[in-house]
Amino acid sequence: MSQGVQLHIEKSHVVMDNGILKVKLSKPGGIVTGIKYNGIDNLLEVLNEEVNRGYWDLVWSEAGSTGTTGTSDVIKGTSFRVIMESEMQVEISFTRLWDPSLQGKSVPLNIDKRFHYMAMADNRQRYMPLPDDRLPGRGKPLATPEAVLLVNPVEPEFKGEVDDKYQYSCENKDLRVHGWICMDPPVGFWQITPSSEFRSGGPIKQNLTSHVGPVNLAMFLSAHYAGEDLVLKLNPDEPWKKVFGPIFMYLNSVTDGGDPLQLWEDAKNQMMIEVESWPYDFPASDDFPTADQRGSVSGRLQIQDRFLSDEYISANSAYVGLAPPGDVGSWQRECKGYQFWTTADADGYFSIKNIRLGSYNLYAWVPGVIGDYKHDDFITINAGFDIDLGNLVFEPPRDGPTLWEIGIPDRTAAEFYIPDPDPKYINKLYVNHPDRYRQYGLWERYADLYPDEDLVYTVGVSDYKKDWFFAQVTRKLSDNTYQGTTWQIKFELDLVDTNGSYTLRLALATAQISELQVRVNDPKTSPPLFSTGVIGHDNTIARHGIHGLYRLYNVEVPPTQLVDGHNTIFLTQTMASGEFPALQGIMYDYIRFEGPSTSNSKKKTN
Numbered sequence: 001m002s003q004g005v006q007l008h009i010e011k012s013h014v015v016m017d018n019g020i021l022k023v024k025l026s027k028p029g030g031i032v033t034g035i036k037y038n039g040i041d042n043l044l045e046v047l048n049e050e051v052n053r054g055y056w057d058l059v060w061s062e063a064g065s066t067g068t069t070g071t072s073d074v075i076k077g078t079s080f081r082v083i084m085e086s087e088m089q090v091e092i093s094f095t096r097l098w099d100p101s102l103q104g105k106s107v108p109l110n111i112d113k114r115f116h117y118m119a120m121a122d123n124r125q126r127y128m129p130l131p132d133d134r135l136p137g138r139g140k141p142l143a144t145p146e147a148v149l150l151v152n153p154v155e156p157e158f159k160g161e162v163d164d165k166y167q168y169s170c171e172n173k174d175l176r177v178h179g180w181i182c183m184d185p186p187v188g189f190w191q192i193t194p195s196s197e198f199r200s201g202g203p204i205k206q207n208l209t210s211h212v213g214p215v216n217l218a219m220f221l222s223a224h225y226a227g228e229d230l231v232l233k234l235n236p237d238e239p240w241k242k243v244f245g246p247i248f249m250y251l252n253s254v255t256d257g258g259d260p261l262q263l264w265e266d267a268k269n270q271m272m273i274e275v276e277s278w279p280y281d282f283p284a285s286d287d288f289p290t291a292d293q294r295g296s297v298s299g300r301l302q303i304q305d306r307f308l309s310d311e312y313i314s315a316n317s318a319y320v321g322l323a324p325p326g327d328v329g330s331w332q333r334e335c336k337g338y339q340f341w342t343t344a345d346a347d348g349y350f351s352i353k354n355i356r357l358g359s360y361n362l363y364a365w366v367p368g369v370i371g372d373y374k375h376d377d378f379i380t381i382n383a384g385f386d387i388d389l390g391n392l393v394f395e396p397p398r399d400g401p402t403l404w405e406i407g408i409p410d411r412t413a414a415e416f417y418i419p420d421p422d423p424k425y426i427n428k429l430y431v432n433h434p435d436r437y438r439q440y441g442l443w444e445r446y447a448d449l450y451p452d453e454d455l456v457y458t459v460g461v462s463d464y465k466k467d468w469f470f471a472q473v474t475r476k477l478s479d480n481t482y483q484g485t486t487w488q489i490k491f492e493l494d495l496v497d498t499n500g501s502y503t504l505r506l507a508l509a510t511a512q513i514s515e516l517q518v519r520v521n522d523p524k525t526s527p528p529l530f531s532t533g534v535i536g537h538d539n540t541i542a543r544h545g546i547h548g549l550y551r552l553y554n555v556e557v558p559p560t561q562l563v564d565g566h567n568t569i570f571l572t573q574t575m576a577s578g579e580f581p582a583l584q585g586i587m588y589d590y591i592r593f594e595g596p597s598t599s600n601s602k603k604k605t606n
Contacts, residue, residue, distance in 0.1 A: 004087030014080065016090050021251060029076040030094025031055045038187050038253045043115075051076070056218075064233070083284045091284050115180035115189060115214045119264045120170060126429045129158045129212055139163070142425075143580055144542045147440055149425065162425045162440040165211035166543035169224070172196045173203040173341070177250075177271040180214050181263050185253065188263030191216055192248040194274040197356070200230050200335035203319055204411065206545055220244045221335055225510070225548045227537030229333040240336060243287050248274050279354050289356055295381040297322065298351040299389030301344055301364055301373070307401050315348035315366045315394060322352060322360035322379060329372040331363050332549055355381045364394065370409040370507055370590060371396040371552060397554060399503045400594040404459040404491055406468060412547040413437075413509045413587035416470040419445040438544040443473045443583060446485075450475075459491040471541050473585035474576040482576040482584075486523060489569040491593070496564055500596030502557040504530075504569065507589040510548030511536025513577075514586045519570040520561040530555040534575065542583040550589065559596075569593075 003019035013033065016023045024034035032054030035043040044053040056075040077094030084091040119125035132154055133139055139148035147164040170178070179190035199205065200221045207219035223230045234240055252266050281290050301315035321341035323331035331339060338358075344350040362375035373394040379387065408415050414437065421439035430438045446469055455469055462468070474482040504518065514536055517528040530553070538548025575584050 028080040117181040120178035169206045178209045186260035188252045190250040190267040194278040203341045296353045301348045318344040318366040320350040320364040328374045406591040409590035416468045456488045484574040486572040503594040504555040505592040506553045508551040509587040509589040510538040510540040517572040523570045
């Protein structure tokens with residue numbers, strides 16, 4: 001039977017108990033050491049030391065440092081105090097002064113091994129292997145340190161599968177509820193994050209969710225699928241404050257005979273309740289503003305592209321957000337401030353609510369449209385004010401008519417050819433699954449499909465869904481070394497327009513220690529017409545993603561480099577070095593070739 005919330009303060013622990021749920025924390029450290037619910041004495045891993053059951057950690061670096069590893073710091077308090085205590089609510093605080101010398105572990109939360117079933121989406125849930133299956137003798141390490149081939153698992157059904165925590169990553173916009181189910185007794189353990197305002201990198205930044213352990217992760221700042229730009233760097237005298245959370249930990253159960261998988265449906269329903277309840281009104285901290293202390297912004301985004309229409313085009317389903325001031329597209333590399341995003345309707349109307357006070361830029365991008373939008377003016381949010389920006393116009397990059405294009409400008413490589421995985425490296429969840437790109441080792445299939453020569457794509461003949469490999473990776477040679485690859489795009493021009501330049505637009509979905517060089521009609525031209533220089537530490541290919549950071553390059557192609565009739569563009573990814581050279585490469589989002597603004601050029605095939 002439910003009762004009022006009671007707080008028990010012991011010598012080295014604090015216990016909160018409402019008669020249904022009992023939570024025990026270390027004092028003054030604030031480590032969650034026990035959760036009692038539905039007849040289970042402790043949902044957390046009792047074999048772990050108390051400091052390694054439920055905790056927060058932070059990876060940070062000093063300003064000026066390089067790399068993505070940073071310093072791992074388990075956040076343990078040095079002082080404890082009660083903020084609020086009543087029958088309805090208990091709020092307690094564990095604080096310490098910042099001490100960069102502390103070292104800690106990286107896994108925020110370990111839950112009891114009786115939880116075997118993991119869920120993060122309707123089509124992404126499964127029974128999971130055991131942590132013992134990853135140990136020597138049962139698991140065989142693969143090319144990347146997180147990936148293990150299960151050769152002798154405790155439960156034979158997992159034999160031959162690859163286990164890798166990155167196979168379960170989610171974009172911020174979809175990362176609202178995930179967790180575990182125990183079948184006996186039927187109990188669910190869920191993490192619900194009703195807002196992403198405190199997460200870094202914007203709505204499509206990918207983060208880890210849950211993985212073998214069983215482990216449940218709350219990721220707010222990470223460099224995954226992005227690289228060093230998203231490593232928090234602080235100067236010794238730099239003031240910085242940010243509120244992470246609150247997040248909602250939800251436990252549920254079913255009556256005898258009930259289907260344990262219904263716990264996932266219940267968790268989704270509870271997630272929607274929490275989303276509608278944001279921002280919460282119960283936190284006592286002055287640093288967490290309630291709804292009446294926030295503001296909102298609304299407006300309509302339209303697209304102006306005179307080569308597509310004489311009229312404005314509605315920014316259907318545009319992603320529109322407020323983020324700290326910066327350059328166009330800087331929101332995807334931002335990690336110190338707050339971001340607030342929404343999706344516009346079919347007519348481009350948008351409304352962003354519950355924005356914290358401060359100064360922002362308004363940014364946007366539109367699925368199906370190349371490039372980024374940034375509103376010219378700063379936007380200052382005040383409490384209780386609704387700012388109507390009216391009609392906004394996004395003029396995407398465009399110099400001339402489209403002569404041909406490859407792919408869809410949606411910031412991912414998902415529409416391109418995703419090969420079947422090597423049968424030796426299977427995750428059964430992703431067989432016949434929309435996220436088939438999450439299988440391990442797909443980069444190795446490039447050399448299988450193109451053993452002697454690299455990819456050649458012929459405009460008007462080839463189909464990018466079948467003939468454009470999803471990632472331009474290196475080629476493994478017979479002596480186990482690697483080399484860069486050169487892809488060709490063949491196209492025809494009836495008559496070259498000499499009155500102006502042509503434009504090649506290259507939108508990249510990700511890059512990993514790569515250099516993309518562009519040449520036209522001569523693969524040996526030195527220097528190339530264009531080079532990106534060495535770019536990218538997204539590590540998307542190795543981590544089974546389909547996008548990382550978005551990069552757009554606009555290459556001017558002089559008409560003197562083109563000929564009437566047959567033409568070829570050579571795209572060379574030159575880099576093939578490092579510990580895992582096979583995982584270096586790029587993913588294209590979209591490629592477009594434009595004629596001069598007054599072009600009479602015509603493509604011979606469509």
